[in-house]
Amino acid sequence: MATVRANHGARTVASTFVGYFILVFFALVFLYPFVIQLSASFKTEPNAALTPLNPVPDPFVTDAYHKVFLSTDMPLWLGNSLIVTIAITLGRVLLDSMAGYALARLRFRGRKALFSAVIAILAVPGVVLFIPKFLVLKQFGMYDTYTALILPIIADAGGVFIMKQFFESIPRSVEEAARIDGAGPWRTFWSVVLPMGRPALITLTIISFQSSWNELPHSLVAVQSPDLYTLPRGLAVLVSGSLGSGNQYPLKLGAAVLATIPVAIIFVVFQRYFVRGANEGADK
Amino acid sequence: MRLSAKARENIAGWLFVAPVIVILGLFMLLPILMAMWVSLTDWNGQGSPFKSGVPFVGFDNYSKLFTEDGLTRQDFMTSVRNNIYYVGIVVPVQTVLALGLALVVNSRMLKGKGFFRAAFFFPSVTSSVAISVVFLFIFASSGAVNNLLAFFGVQGPQWFADARGILHLVLGGLGVVDVDNPPAFLTSGGPFGLSWWDWLAGPSVAMSTIMLLVIWTTSGTFMLMFLAALQDIPVTLEEASMLDGAGRWKRLRFVTLPMLKPTLFLVLTMGIISTWQVFDQVYVMSQGAPGKTTLTPAYLSYTQAFDSFEYGTGTAISFVLFAIIVLFTIVQRWLLRERNA
Incomplete structure (x- = not known):
């Protein structure tokens, strides 16, 4: 033994x-x-x-780093990336949670069909949309503008799905109380339901920030003028173009570090929300 | 006029979803319809594709990909070949790696779970462009990887310039075929305008670096999914099997793995769907070179449209890719239904 x-x-x-x-x-x-x-x-x-x-x-x-800031358009790329990322993140959080709430709670005609449509859109692979998005932006006269960088991806089916799942998980009783007090759907949503949705909202904020900060292909089909380059686009150009002599690896890697830092900081601070986001993605 | 509560809720519901409907409708649905039209034309990017002067060519753009002998078909089939090897290697490797890491991280005897989980997951959240830059540096001909190989007395290849197929190298190394003088029955013909010899090249050395990069970045996400599933397995079940005297391997084989089946399935299909869409890394690291061995359908459709102004061919390729991915999604749904029934 x-x-x-x-x-x-x-x-x-x-x-x-x-x-x-x-x-x-x-x-x-x-x-x-x-x-x-x-x-x-x-x-x-x-x-x-x-x-x-x-x-x-x-x-x-x-x-x-001196060279990155002085001899490339890094300040411009950083600025553009910030504008675009913040606009998309705010838009997605607001619009996705509105739609998610309506699909989870409000009884309106066509709700089921709409939700099926959201699921169908989730299945559309992003790469298939490169040229189609370009066609639509050209047709609308939006090509090569900030609007083109932001508007087409300011709402996403994945976010709607996450928010719907979340709102379905919170008890109805709180909303009913607000409704009895005479609050309309918007008031109920804005001052009762949304504040309760903090964990889901943080998750959505983080995955929206991360995906729009890192986004390359959308920029490729939405804009062409260097004034509108976001950081990933600028970095891609920096790498493929032979900037002067030699490989310039410290410069390129420094630029890549700058592209990585914001997401890295958010990752360290909000790690558990990232984990949640990855697993929500799995529920689809 | 006062509306009934029901009517008000109806209106409110539509108002709440309206912005999302407009955005997704205008920038997802409408574009797909427009692209379907463009894939049937010879539009060159000038003016609107809906003007009367745009030549309508029917399914020519599609037949150019499959039946007509020519450069377009050759490029397309080469890209399909590259992507098949890419999917066939990346998906199993990243799944096994993710599962293995999840099992080790989940082990109750080990401490520091949080740190290791974060370490493995971190590459997944960073920018694909930034990571591609890092890998270009690491796999440079006198870079970190070749330095490491030299330490073990191995001379590393010129990773990004090496168009040799891995399968060719293996077959040549084993002495099965002479790579410089491949057998005639393989080079003389083959399906879709590509010789059997070309189909059997395997991924090139350059493509292997992209595969390594993608395995490295995505395994972490899938590990998290396995971890979540592992934590859902009731402890009592494992304890019961331990009392029954099941050893570690038996427990893994007969208790853990069957419980992980749905997740395993999901990871495989998500992997297949995303590996068919590889684009960013190719765009940054290789642009299809060397010798078109890193060309993928996604990248080819992009260059056809935006570099060669062959919008019809480009959209046709993206719809074929769409069909491939939808096919895999349907197979997944179908298999899942079998399982749930």
Whole structure:
């Protein structure tokens, strides 16, 4: 009996060791590229090419960032990305939750059909819409404007779905009380239901922010003038165009760091909402 | 005039959904209808596609993809071949990796769950463009990966310039075929204007880097889905099987995996749907090069329209892609119905 238990104990220790080994190994695989990215952006160009694996920049220089801000359109791209991302995020949170609330709670004719339509639209793959979206924007005379960057994606079926699911999960009693007090549907929605929806609203805000901040293809089909480039678009151009001589890796990686930072900060602060968002996506 | 409560709720309901209906209608539904028309024309991007001067060509744009011998079909079939290998490798690998990581992270003996979960998930939330830049640097010919390989005495390839197919390399390495002089019965013909030899190339070395990148970025999301499902498995069930004397592998095989089946299914279909749409990485990292081995239907439809001004061909390709994805979605729904019944 004793030997059996000792054997068992040894096996537990061994499998704990193997478990940690796997976790640490993959943590390195998943995170070390970011370390390389960050450190290379503070290296000199020859140094970045010579010691790509070394996490410590020696010498430590900020030339890449100076250059990113002074010799590229980075300030413009950042500004455009901010405008577009904020507008889309606000729009999605408001419009998706209005629609989600109506689909969950208000009894109106055609509700079921509308919800089926939302589900159908969820299944439309984004890449299929590249050229079609361009056609519509051209037809409406919106092509190459801020409106083109924002309006077509200011509401999304996925967000409507998440909000509908959420509103269905909260008890009706609160709304009924408001209704008995004589509040109309809008008042009930705005001052009673929405405040209760905080967790879902934060989740939606975060996934909207993240997806519109990172969005590349929509920008490709909506605008062409460099004045309207968002950060991912500007970064893509920066990478494909040979900016002067050499590979300019510190510069490109520095620009990529700037594109990563906002989402990284939000990720660290609101991680559990990201997790929730990923799993809501799964319920579709 | 006072409306009845029912009528008021009806109006309120429509007002609440109106903005979303307008946006989705104008920018999802209408575009699809317009594109269906354009895919039947030879519109070159000048003026409106609905003017009378635009040549109507019927299903020519589609037959150019499948039956007419020519560059368009060759490019399209090459892109389909590339994407088939891409889906066939990325989906199983990312699913197994996600499941494995979820099982290890979920293990009750290990601490630091929160940190490792966050570490594995982080790549999924970052910008695909930014990540592509990082991978361009890491896989550069004197980059981090080749440095690491050199440490083990392996000379790494010129990743992004290497158009050689992996399958060709393997077959050549095993001595089954001579890569420089492939057998005539393979090169002489094959379906859809591409020789058997070309179909059997496998993903190129350059494409492999994009596959690695995508596996690396998406495994985290799928791991979270597996984790959520694992946490839903009742502890009593596992304890019961332990009391029954089931070892770890038996428990995994007969208790855990069957409970994960719906999630596994979902992860596979979501994976298939998204891998057929690979675009951003190709756009940033390779633009279809080298030797068209990273060309994908999504990227090809984009370049056909916006670089070659062949809007008809471009939209036709996107509808074929649409059909492929819808087919997989229907198969998924159908299989799920079987399961629920």
